[in-house]
Amino acid sequence: xxxxxxxxxxxxxxxxxxxxxxxxxxxxxxxxxxxxxxxxxxxxxxxxxxxxxxxxxxxxxxxxxxxxxxxxxxxxxxxxxxxxxxxxxxxxxxxxxxxxxxxxxxxxxxxxxxxxxxxxxxxxxxxxxxxxxxxxxxxxxxxxxxxxxxxxxxxxxxxxxxxxxxxxxxxxxxxxxxxxxxxxxxxxxxxxxxxxxxxxxxxxxxxxxxxxxxxxxxxxxxxxxxxxxxxxxxxxxxxxxxxxxxxxxxxxxxxxxxxxxxxxxxxxxxxxxxxxxxxxxxxxxxxxxxxxxxxxxxxxxxxxxxxxxxxxxxxxxxxxxxxxxxxx
Numbered sequence: 001x002x003x004x005x006x007x008x009x010x011x012x013x014x015x016x017x018x019x020x021x022x023x024x025x026x027x028x029x030x031x032x033x034x035x036x037x038x039x040x041x042x043x044x045x046x047x048x049x050x051x052x053x054x055x056x057x058x059x060x061x062x063x064x065x066x067x068x069x070x071x072x073x074x075x076x077x078x079x080x081x082x083x084x085x086x087x088x089x090x091x092x093x094x095x096x097x098x099x100x101x102x103x104x105x106x107x108x109x110x111x112x113x114x115x116x117x118x119x120x121x122x123x124x125x126x127x128x129x130x131x132x133x134x135x136x137x138x139x140x141x142x143x144x145x146x147x148x149x150x151x152x153x154x155x156x157x158x159x160x161x162x163x164x165x166x167x168x169x170x171x172x173x174x175x176x177x178x179x180x181x182x183x184x185x186x187x188x189x190x191x192x193x194x195x196x197x198x199x200x201x202x203x204x205x206x207x208x209x210x211x212x213x214x215x216x217x218x219x220x221x222x223x224x225x226x227x228x229x230x231x232x233x234x235x236x237x238x239x240x241x242x243x244x245x246x247x248x249x250x251x252x253x254x255x256x257x258x259x260x261x262x263x264x265x266x267x268x269x270x271x272x273x274x275x276x277x278x279x280x281x282x283x284x285x286x287x288x289x290x291x292x293x294x295x296x297x298x299x300x301x302x303x304x305x306x307x308x309x310x311x312x313x314x315x316x317x318x319x320x321x322x323x324x325x326x327x328x
Contacts, residue, residue, distance in 0.1 A: 001046025002292050004274050006120070008196030010150055010171040013077050015267065015292055017049030018042045018285075019202055019278030023064060024057025028221040030280055036068045038285055043072055045289060051174075051202070051276045053081035053124055054109050058088040062112035070114070079200075080109050081124035081154060081174075083325075091225065095325040097127030099138035106142050118142075122152040122174055125325025132156075132164050140168035152200070155326045158191035165195050172198040172274075176317060179247065179262055179308040180206030180231075180240075183327070186310070193272065204266050204275040205259055207232075209241065212248050212258035229322075230315030239314055246307035250300055259284070263291035265304050 002015040021027075023035035039050065052061045062080060069076060082105035086093040102123075109118060121142065123135055142148040150171035153164055164170055173192055175184050178201060192199055207226055208214040216237065219226040226232045231240055244258070251261040259277075266275050277288045296304075316323060 001048070004271055005198070006150070006200075006274065007169075007171040007198040007272070009169050010198060011077065011119075013274060014046055014048040015274060016047060016263070016289060017051055017079075017200070017274055017276035018047050019051045019276040020061055020065060021051075021053070021056045022278045022280055024061035026056075026223070026225045027280075028223045032064060035064060035280055036071075038280060038282055039065065039068050040071065041282055042285055043074060043076060045285075047289070048075050049077045049079060049120075049274065049276065051079045051200070051278075053084070053122075054105055054112070055081075055084045055086055055093075055124070058086070059108070059112050062109055066112055066114040077119045078113060078115065079120035079122065079152070079172075079174075080113065080118055081122040082106065082109065083122075083124035083127065083154075091228075091319070092321050093324070095125045095127045097123055097130040097132070097135035099130075099134050102135060102138035103142065106147055110147065117146060118148045120150045120152055120171060121148040122154045122172075123156075124154050126153070126156050126160055126328040127325070128328050132160050133167050136164045136167040136170075143168065155328075156188075157327050158187040160328060161188070161191055161195065161197065165197070170195070170197050172200050174200040174202055174276075176203045177201035177266065177273075177275075178204045178206050178210060179265060179304060180209055180313055181317060182308070182310040193270075197272075199270075199273045201266060201273060201275045204277050205262055210244065210247060210258055210262040212244070212251070214241070228319060229317070230319070231313060231317065233315060236315040243307060243312060246303060250303060254294075254300075256290075256294055257287055259287055260291040260294055261296070261300075261304075263288060264294040264296050265301060267291065268296055268301060
């Protein structure tokens with residue numbers, strides 16, 4: 001397994017991690033037994049970073065990982081998050097970064113994960129009602145106590161990252177980044193590289209849009225939140241999917257899959273980028289890991305850059321509720 005460093009002051013982790021969110025929520029029904037098999041297979045193939053959050057399935061995802069890790073004695077690096085507060089089964093949320101809540105959430109995550117230390121602890125969204133210095137100060141206290149090894153932020157603005165990093169080194173920023181979503185390239189990525197912070201892209205396959213397998217039927221199942229997202233609305237989806245033709249043609253010409261081409265493009269953006277594609281199927285796990293052995297040519301990268309220029313995908317990434325705390 002190829003490795004990449006998680007920030008200039010962070011550890012070496014697998015060049016691809018595994019996003020575990022869909023094993024508990026948002027993408028239709030899942031099966032814990034199958035999910036554990038996928039996680040264990042990923043670890044056996046050298047994936048070391050597992051990504052979860054306290055709100056995925058209202059704690060179910062952390063508990064799933066905690067139980068599975070009892071069967072694993074090898075290397076693992078667990079990242080989880082706090083800060084999004086929802087009632088079970090509801091999408092509406094509030095954002096909380098109060099210092100007392102940071103500690104409360106950490107203790108609850110440690111219990112569900114059944115671990116003494118969280119390897120990487122993210123503020124899942126930025127609470128605009130609390131100075132970021134206070135939130136990160138509480139996270140730094142957890143590091144000093146040995147309950148957290150490294151801290152991260154999810155979807156901050158560049159100015160917020162600078163303020164946070166001045167309080168305590170930030171190892172990683174998690175933001176949505178793919179051919180489908182390139183917002184971080186303008187301000188965030190330059191700021192991260194100046195500070196020596198790694199980027200952990202989530203939804204690196206555009207929530208399935210970059211796999212060549214997505215259509216309206218595939219997302220029209222109970223529990224799948226994509227039909228409610230503006231980019232997947234009836235008015236936007238057809239135009240957005242038409243943009244993937246260049247990707248599909250390129251992948252066909254290379255004898256690789258669209259997902260592999262998409263991940264190879266993302267990995268080519270820098271050694272400080274560690275994508276975390278999620279999957280609940282062994283065949284897709286194998287497919288994703290195959291991207292690590294693919295190098296796109298400068299011409300292929302240029303073609304993809306042009307076809308998926310920043311801003312060409314129609315629609316916001318989330319509903320208004322989901323946009324709360326992004327780029328703040």
